Amino acid sequence: MHPGARSTSESTPPVIRTEAPMIRPQNPPVEAPAIGMRVARLSAWYGKHQAIRDVTLDIPERNVTAIIGPSGCGKSTLVRCLNRMHEVVRGARAEGEVIIGGLNIYDPAVDPVALRREVGMVFQRANPFPTMTIFENVVAGLRLTGRHNGRELREVAERSLQRAALWEEVKDKLNTPGTDLSGGQQQRLCIARALAVNPNVLLMDEPASALDPVATLRIEELIRALRDEIMIVIVTHNMQQAARVSDQTAFMLAGEERVGELIEVGPTTQIFTNPRDKRTEDYITGRFG
């Protein structure tokens, strides 16, 4: 991954199969690549049904990429393939490459669990662990990697909650249930939880679609603030949100066999002022159907 990746080999509890970080490059790159993530001819199936075909996409570092498209175009499937969440579904498989830091995450040597710490995910419905306090939610990932030092956990929790723009609202009630928070706060708690394990990439699948407009805008501000530190890929059906929040936008569409394809990708301003493909133009101007 990146040269600063923390080793998890010390005091690993038996439930975790990994004994090493996701990758331990023999020769770390001299300079950070400008392209953070490269998706190359990625296809995915649910059993016999092909969901996406031959998606190729470059995601630069320090960048927010939005994936837009109508329902059923495969955008959620694509994003779930980027941290191998896709294969959690029985019968699901993927082909192609997703290369982060010079390594293909589909390489057999890669541990998917460790991968999902490096490439975190936030879902449409906020899902704080129901039996845990705010504090326990944030540090859950750290505890799973064997870190139990109280002071370290408190420091990471505060930093993560600050990065998620939630600290001021919860600092005096860290021991109250996570589920007591409002919808928007719960979502920011989930973001803090993902940030606590120091990911390089944050995947967000419609993170604000269950939230009111004010909470939505706060999430968007947070995304813009995080952009300088990590790559963010956000799936959204809200085009104005994609236009507000992202640096580049990818448009997907399902063809006749209901297989999702990447139609066009480009700088967000170009996609929304002068898209190259008529299908993109029709979608973003609402002339669909």
Added chain:
Amino acid sequence: MRTRTGFDREIQLLQEELVLMGSMVKKQIERAVESLRTLDQEAARRVIEGDKEVDHMRFAIEERALTLIATQQPMASDLRIIVACLNMIVDIERMGDHAEGIAKIVLRYEDQPLLKPLIDIPRMAVLAADMLDQALEAFVAHDADAARQVARLDDEVDALYEQVYRELLTYMINDPRTIDRATWLLWVAHNLERIADRATNICERVIFLVTGKMEAANVSRH
């Protein structure tokens, strides 16, 4: 069923109103120069009065465009059309001001005759009015190539302006008593030259709305 038929109609209306405003200004130009040719003060006053209607149309179109932006979240070509319209109405309104300027010059004449029969000035007027007409046609057709062609006509207007300038200068040098009336005609020619320049701007906006890029349609020789 097409989605956004209401919005489509609104965009269509916006463009139609712009063309109407342009046609109005074209008539203003023609009437202003005719009122100069015949030194018809009454006709000149009607042109001056008519400019109020042009100004009114500009603000009506601007408000319609603003409302569309605020309420319809236009993107891509819809957005470019609206932005192009917002810019074009400024050019058209200024063209109207130049026509009004010509009419105001007519009012200066009182009892005096024209310095000389008008030849090049009406030619400039025909060209400038034609440029406006053809620019509006290119706009309606969303035709960038047509717009580029119209913009090239500006060179002819500039050449005529040079001719008028030199001729009037000669008059003024030969007989200082002609300076007043020669200067007035020079202002008229200048107004027409500016009208042609503005028509070039409109062509640039048409190119922008089609291609998404701003390009200089006709780089002036001056």
